[in-house]
Every structure is written in C-alpha cells, then in structure tokens.
Amino acid sequence: xxxxxxxxxxxxxxxxxxxxxxxxxxxxxxxxxxxxxxxxxxxxxxxxxxxxxxxxxxxxxxxxxxxxxxxxxxxxxxxxxxxxxxxxxxxxxxxxxxxxxxxxxxxxxxxxxxxxxxxxxxxxxxxxxxxxxxxxxxxxxxxxxxxxxxxxxxxxxxxxxxxxxxxxxxxxxxxxxxxxxxxxxxxxxxxxxxxxxxxxxxxxxxxxxxxxxxxxxxxxxxxxxxxxxxxxxxxxxxxxxxxxxxxxxxxxxxxxxxxxxxxxxxxxxxxxxxxxxxxxxxxxxxxxxxxxxxxxxxxxxxxxxxxxxxxxxxxxxxxxxxxxxxxxxxxxxxxxxxxxxx
Numbered sequence: 561x562x563x564x565x566x567x568x569x570x571x572x573x574x575x576x577x578x579x580x581x582x583x584x585x586x587x588x589x590x591x592x593x594x595x596x597x598x599x600x601x602x603x604x605x606x607x608x609x610x611x612x613x614x615x616x617x618x619x620x621x622x623x624x625x626x627x628x629x630x631x632x633x634x635x636x637x638x639x640x641x642x643x644x645x646x647x648x649x650x651x652x653x654x655x656x657x658x659x660x661x662x663x664x665x666x667x668x669x670x671x672x673x674x675x676x677x678x679x680x681x682x683x684x685x686x687x688x689x690x691x692x693x694x695x696x697x698x699x700x701x702x703x704x705x706x707x708x709x710x711x712x713x714x715x716x717x718x719x720x721x722x723x724x725x726x727x728x729x730x731x732x733x734x735x736x737x738x739x740x741x742x743x744x745x746x747x748x749x750x751x752x753x754x755x756x757x758x759x760x761x762x763x764x765x766x767x768x769x770x771x772x773x774x775x776x777x778x779x780x781x782x783x784x785x786x787x788x789x790x791x792x793x794x795x796x797x798x799x800x801x802x803x804x805x806x807x808x809x810x811x812x813x814x815x816x817x818x819x820x821x822x823x824x825x826x827x828x829x830x831x832x833x834x835x836x837x838x839x840x841x842x843x844x845x846x847x848x849x850x851x852x853x854x855x856x857x858x859x860x861x862x863x864x865x866x867x868x869x870x871x872x873x874x875x876x877x878x879x880x881x882x883x884x885x886x887x888x889x890x891x892x893x894x895x896x897x898x899x900x901x902x
Contacts, residue, residue: 561584561585561586561647561650561651561654562583562584562585563583563584564580564581564582564583564584565578565579565580565581565582565584565616565617565633565635566580566581568584568598568617568635568647569635571646571647571650572619572635572637572643572646572647573637574619574635574636574637574643575622575635575636575637576617576633576634576635577626577633577634577635577636578617578631578632578633578634579633582596582616582617582633583596584596584597584598584616584617585597586598586651587599587644587647587648587651588615590606590609590610590612590613590615590618591609591612591613593613593614593615593616594614594615594616595614595615595616596616597615597616598615598616598617598618598619598644598647599613599615599617599618599619599644600618600619600620600640600641600643600644601618601619601620601621601624601640602640602641610629610632611628611629611630613632615632616633617632617633617634617635618632618633618634618635619635619637619640619643619644620634620635620636620637620640621636621637621638621639621640622636622637622638624636656701656719665681665682665683665684666678666682666683666684667684667685667686667687667688667704669686669687670684670685670686670687670688670689670690671687671688671689671690672684672688672689672690673690673691673692673693673694675692675693675694676690676691676692676693676694676695676696677694677695677696678695678696679695679696679697679698679699679700679716680698680699681698681699682696682697682698682699682700682701682702683700683701683702684696684702685701685702685703685704685705685706685722686704686705687704687705688702688703688704688705688706688707688708689706689707689708690702690708690712691708691709691710691712691728692710692711693710693711694708694709694710694711694712694713694714695712695713695714696708696714697714697715697716697718697734698716698717699716699717700714700715700716700717700718700719700720701718701719701720702714702720703719703720703721703722704722705722705723706720706722706723706724706725706726707724707725707726708726709726709727709728709729709730709745710728710729711728711729712726712727712728712729712730712731712732713730713731713732714726714732714736715732715733715734715735715736715771716734716735717734717735718732718734718735718736718737718738719736719737719738720738721737721738721739721740721777722740723740723741724738724739724740724741724742724743724744725742725743725744725745725746726738726744726745727743727744727745727746727783728745728766729745729765729766729783730744730745730766730767730768730769730783731766731767731768731769732744732769733769733770733771733772733773733793734771734772735771735772736769736771736772736773736774736775737773737774737775738774738775739774739775739776739777739779739799740777740778741777741778741779742775742776742777742778742779742780742781743779743780743781744767744769744775744780744781745766745767745781745782745783746780746781746782746783747763747782747783747805748763748765748782748783748784748785748789748804748805748806748823749782749804749805749823750762750763750785750805750823761785762785763782763783763784763785763805764785764786765783765784765785765786765787765788765789765805765806766783766784766788766789767781767782767783767784767788767789767790767791768788768789768790768791769781769790769791770790770791770792770793770794770795770811771793771794772793772794773791773792773793773794773795773796773797774796774797775791775797776797776798776799776800776801776817777799777800778799778800779797779798779799779800779801779802779803780801780802780803781803782803782804782805782807782823783805784805784806785805785806785823787806788806789803789804789805789806789807789808790807790808790809791803791809792808792809792810792811792812792813792829793811793812794811794812795809795810795811795812795813795814795815796813796814796815797815798815798816798817798819798835799817800817800818801815801816801817801818801819801820801821802819802820802821803815803821804820804821804822804823804824804825804841805823805824806823806824807821807822807823807824807825807826807827808825808826808827809821809827809831810826810827810828810829810830810831810847811829811830812829812830813827813829813830813831813832813833814831814832814833815833816832816833816834816835816837816853817835817836818835818836819833819834819835819836819837819838819839820837820838820839821833821839822838822839822840822841822842823841823842824841824842825839825840825841825842825843825844825845826843826844826845827845827849828845828846828847828848828849828863829847829848830847830848831845831846831847831848831849831850831851832849832850832851833851834851834852834853834854834855834868835853835854836853836854837851837852837853837854837855837856837857838855838856838857838870839851839857840857840858843857843858843859843860843861844860844861845857845860845861846860846861846862846863846864846865847863847864848863848864849861849862849863849864849865849866849867850865850866850867850875851867851868852866852867852868852869852875852878853868854870855867855868855869855870855872855878856869856870856871856872857872858871858872859872869881869882
C-alpha cells in the first residue's frame with residue numbers, strides 16, 4: 561500500500577486536517593505506529609497514546625475536539641474503526657494478489673478432475689484436490705492442501721485457506737472466506753438405538769453458504785440429514801464453532817468461538833451468540849437476539865431478546881445471578897450465624 565493522506569481521506573470519505581502529501585505505507589496501533597503508518601482512536605481512554613504516538617495520521621470521530629492533538633495529522637470520519645478496517649481491506653487485497661506471484665494459476669501438483677469448471681483468474685495452490693463436476697468461479701483463490709469433493713460449487717472472489725475440507729454437494733456463494741482447518745459437509749451426528757445397538761442414520765444432505773460469509777479456523781459445519789444446513793448472507797463465524805446438521809443461521813449473525821449449535825435449530829437474522837454457548841436442538845431463535853457467553857440455551861427465544869446464563873434467563877437477571885454467586889460463601893456464613901441466633 562502506498563497512499564497520500566489526501567488520497568486516504570478520499571477513500572474513507574473523511575475530513576483531513578494536516579499535511580495532504582504525507583505518504584503512508586502501513587497501519588499500526590497508536591503505541592507502535594511509525595510516521596508512515598495509519599492508526600485510529602475509538603475509545604478516549606487511549607487519548608494519552610495519541611499524544612505520544614508517531615503515527616502519520618489518525619482516524620478520529622467527526623465531533624471529537626482535536627484542539628489537544630498537538631498538530632498531528634487527523635482524518636475525521638463517522639466511525640474510526642470502520643475507516644481503519646477499510647485500509648486493512650486494501651492491504652489484505654494486495655496480499656492476496658501476491659499469492660500468484662509466479663504466474664502459475666494452477667500448481668502442477670494439484671489434482672483437478674477434467675470435469676471441473678474453473679473461471680477466470682482462479683488460483684489453485686500446491687496439492688489441492690478438486691473432485692468430479694465441481695466448479696470454481698472467477699477470481700477465487702484455493703490455497704495449498706485444500707480438498708474439494710464432488711459437485712461442489714464455489715462462487716466468485718472467495719478465499720479458501722490451507723487445509724480446508726469441503727465435502728460433496730456443498731454450495732458456497734461469492735466473497736466467502738474460509739480459514740485453515742475448516743471442515744464443511746462432514747456427517748451430522750445422527751444415530752438411533754435399536755435393541756441396545758447404535759445404528760447410523762445416513763446423512764445425505766448438503767451445506768449451503770451464502771455470499772459474504774467468513775468462517776474461522778477449525779470450525780465444523782455438518783451437512784444435513786436431508787435437505788441443507790444453511791449459513792445466511794453476511795454471517796461471521798469465529799474459530800472452533802460446531803454447527804450441526806440441518807441448522808439454519810440467518811443473515812448478518814455473529815457466532816463467537818466455541819459455540820455449539822445442535823441439530824435443526826434455526827437462528828434468525830442479526831443474532832449474536834457469545835463464546836462457549838451451547839444451544840440444544842430443534843429451537844427457534846428470533847431476529848436481533850443477543851446471547852451472552854457461556855450460556856445454555858434450552859428453549860425458543862423471541863425477537864430482540866437479550867439472554868444469558870445457564871439455565872438461561874434475561875441478560876439483566878443473569879448478570880445479577882452471576883454477581884451473587886461470588887458472594888455465596890459470605891452469605892452462607894451470615895446464614896449460619898442467623899440460624900444459630902434463632
């Protein structure tokens with residue numbers, strides 16, 4: 561990346577105060593930033609770092625008083641963190657474009673079935689396997705050691721990082737990012753006990769992932785018993801998440817690390833699920849729901865509810881319960897004294 565402060569201000573639709581011609585080549589935190597790097601101030605508790613920083617330019621909120629910024633270069637924007645993320649996206653795009661730095665579109669060690677359809681400007685790295693009748697659309701990058709099964713469809717401008725497994729019949733939309741170690745389309749955990757013997761229920765469905773989804777490392781998404789396990793457009797899934805067969809997740813959800821969602825549960829749009837939460841099967845969770853970390857969800861949740869705890873309750877009640885738990889030893893001693901007195 562190489563941008564002047566003026567070019568940067570135009571990209572993020574911000575108001576530049578300071579040197580218009582300073583050349584910027586990177587980004588960094590306020591504490592570590594150098595004179596050719598971009599940083600941002602989102603929380604005023606870090607204002608002391610602003611006074612000490614060597615950053616070439618700083619994103620700040622539009623209405624922030626900058627009279628104490630000591631002649632530093634400032635770009636005022638509506639959301640400093642979002643402006644910073646735009647710059648990070650530019651750097652990330654440049655990095656991905658450098659993957660194909662030897663003009664080898666398909667590495668010789670890759671094993672590609674002759675029935676595979678490959679779009680324009682697709683990169684396929686070392687030791688990738690793509691099985692029968694699959695398709696990879698324009699500008700998608702498949703990094704080394706990825707396995708893609710039969711009849712898989714991958715859209716445009718996707719990035720599949722090393723050691724991902726995408727099993728048969730999976731459908732992936734455009735601009736999807738899948739990080740290392742992800743397994744998509746593994747068998748759902750379907751078994752039945754007959755005469756004290758456990759029998760497997762075949763899992764013959766698939767997984768459908770919509771546009772603009774991102775899936776963190778070592779997450780697993782099981783294919784449906786029949787029909788599809790579905791991940792909605794714009795949803796972001798953290799590392800180490802388990803999504804079981806026939807789960808449907810809506811649009812623009814945020815699923816934090818170590819969440820487990822059991823089979824056939826449905827999440828609406830804009831749901832946030834905190835880390836280490838477990839959700840039992842066959843539930844309906846509404847739109848715009850927030851679930852705090854380490855919760856145990858055992859019943860349906862209506863739209864816009866904020867839930868937490870195990871057993872689950874309203875988030876405000878859950879916070880009070882957790883605060884009281886810390887005081888239980890002291891409360892117990894008081895109770896013993898009262899009992900003795902009575």
